[in-house]
Amino acid sequence: MKDKLPIGPNSPDWWQLIRWIQDPLTYQKECRQKYGDVFTFRMKVFPPFVVIGSPLGVKEIFSQDADNFDVGRSNYIVKSLVGENSLFLYDGERHQRERKLLMPAFHGNALHKSAESICEIAISTAEQWQEGQQIIARKVTQEITLEVILNVVFGISQGERYQKIKPLLAQMLDVSDSPLRSSFLFLDFLQQDWGRWSPWGNIKYCKEEIYKLLQEEIEQRRSFSEAIANDALSLMMSAKDEAGNSMTDAELKDELMTLLFAGHETTATMLAWAFYEILKHPSVLEKLRKELDSSVNFEALKIIKLPYLNAVCQEVLRKYPVIPIIFPRITKIPMKIMGYDFPAETMLAPSMYLVHHREDLYPEPEKFKPERFLERQYSAYEYFPFGGSNRRCLGAALAELEMRLVLAAIISKYELSLASQQIVKPQRRGFTISPAGGIPLIFQRKRPNMAQQLQNVH
Numbered sequence: 001m002k003d004k005l006p007i008g009p010n011s012p013d014w015w016q017l018i019r020w021i022q023d024p025l026t027y028q029k030e031c032r033q034k035y036g037d038v039f040t041f042r043m044k045v046f047p048p049f050v051v052i053g054s055p056l057g058v059k060e061i062f063s064q065d066a067d068n069f070d071v072g073r074s075n076y077i078v079k080s081l082v083g084e085n086s087l088f089l090y091d092g093e094r095h096q097r098e099r100k101l102l103m104p105a106f107h108g109n110a111l112h113k114s115a116e117s118i119c120e121i122a123i124s125t126a127e128q129w130q131e132g133q134q135i136i137a138r139k140v141t142q143e144i145t146l147e148v149i150l151n152v153v154f155g156i157s158q159g160e161r162y163q164k165i166k167p168l169l170a171q172m173l174d175v176s177d178s179p180l181r182s183s184f185l186f187l188d189f190l191q192q193d194w195g196r197w198s199p200w201g202n203i204k205y206c207k208e209e210i211y212k213l214l215q216e217e218i219e220q221r222r223s224f225s226e227a228i229a230n231d232a233l234s235l236m237m238s239a240k241d242e243a244g245n246s247m248t249d250a251e252l253k254d255e256l257m258t259l260l261f262a263g264h265e266t267t268a269t270m271l272a273w274a275f276y277e278i279l280k281h282p283s284v285l286e287k288l289r290k291e292l293d294s295s296v297n298f299e300a301l302k303i304i305k306l307p308y309l310n311a312v313c314q315e316v317l318r319k320y321p322v323i324p325i326i327f328p329r330i331t332k333i334p335m336k337i338m339g340y341d342f343p344a345e346t347m348l349a350p351s352m353y354l355v356h357h358r359e360d361l362y363p364e365p366e367k368f369k370p371e372r373f374l375e376r377q378y379s380a381y382e383y384f385p386f387g388g389s390n391r392r393c394l395g396a397a398l399a400e401l402e403m404r405l406v407l408a409a410i411i412s413k414y415e416l417s418l419a420s421q422q423i424v425k426p427q428r429r430g431f432t433i434s435p436a437g438g439i440p441l442i443f444q445r446k447r448p449n450m451a452q453q454l455q456n457v458h
């Protein structure tokens with residue numbers, strides 16, 4: 001029997017899947033032009049899902065009682081990367097408990113303590129660049145964000161084990177760095193281990209090696225009877241459920257993998273886009289420098305409040321969605337959204353891309369205009385780069401802090417330029433959307449007058 005979901009493309013389900021893997025943003029845009037703000041994709045491998053591209057629909061979804069949806073179930077596709085004991089996959093009480101447990105590692109004091117190391121990590125990465133050297137923005141931002149997340153998840157990250165995790169994680173995620181190479185994440189018949197040099201074999205190898213290192217770390221921590229710290233691993237290891245049971249090693253490893261994976265890819269991509277837009281627009285660079293140069297010393301907690309820097313980061317997050325749609329919400333009861341009566345078990349997928357690119361909310365949406373965030377306040381349904389309701393990104397505060405501090409540290413201290421004036425397009429990279437080619441930059445030189453200020457990073 002045919003479902004009664006809103007209309008959408010009637011091309012074959014395999015073709016809809018190919019287009020979704022190949023270019024999910026253009027595909028959504030075309031569908032909105034044809035079918036309006038609410039339409040249904042029917043793709044091979046997924047149940048049908050209804051895309052919502054209007055702030056009203058997003059409001060109606062985010063304002064529902066969280067218990068009216070399952071979300072973890074719709075994320076089953078990431079299981080192959082992060083394991084079955086991941087926050088991404090939980091629903092209900094277990095999900096709520098896990099979030100509550102991890103929250104302190106990503107907020108308040110723990111976050112303020114990270115500010116100093118974020119600046120240091122950014123600067124020590126940049127200090128290795130030579131004048132005239134070409135660097136790939138997406139690669140260097142990934143080095144920075146990986147180092148930061150290792151700090152937040154494991155506390156002060158020193159030592160050999162972390163040095164081993166870094167390239168393994170990068171290698172694992174680089175396997176799906178193009179639409180074609182992302183296909184096997186969606187098609188399980190391609191998930192074949194034909195040895196280390198096959199894409200799936202390589203992912204499996206990296207994952208197993210990372211899990212071995214995580215196991216060693218867990219065992220070493222157990223052997224210390226240190227005071228509880230606020231890093232994510234310490235919080236998880238000290239937690240007990242109502243029955244007094246601690247998390248098992250398998251649960252700990254999957255959650256660590258989730259945090260490492262979610263916590264660095266996304267922020268690295270956003271930082272790379274930020275460098276691209278800032279360097280492409282000399283007037284933005286000039287305004288940003290003026291604001292940064294005039295802030296006395298380089299105080300991290302003041303830097304993050306600078307209005308223009310803030311507007312630049314917000315505009316980057318608006319223009320470039322990190323994922324094509326937020327986590328789909330599966331209705332557990334019948335409900336009315338945007339005038340449609342949806343039965344239970346409908347997958348509703350708010351699209352930040354469609355909402356953030358609406359002409360009526362963001363005039364000339366394809367243009368990079370940080371000023372729009374100085375001139376107007378947007379609601380949580382008009383602007384939601386970190387999703388919303390009970391699934392809102394756990395690391396949003398860390399990502400926002402990190403973006404501002406890394407940009408401030410590098411833009412105020414170093415001269416960079418784009419290696420090419422060509423337009424860089426968003427391209428699928430696994431489950432995320434990333435700049436095609438990674439954005440090559442040229443490191444010009446240090447800005448001499450800033451050397452003194454940056455020695456005083458507080």
Ligand code: HEM
Nearest residue numbers: 262263266267322326327386387388391392393394395399
């Ligand atoms: C600029 C960087 C980032 C962006 C744009 C981003 C965006 C998102 C989005 C859109 C979601 C889905 C929310 C929803 O469906 O309502 C999400 C979930 C999540 N993010 Fe992020 N994220 C970023 C950085 C981070 C960082 C640094 C961490 C740190 C660990 C993190 C951890 C997570 C986790 C654990 C979830 C799942 C939350 C849940 O299911 O309850 N993210 N993120």
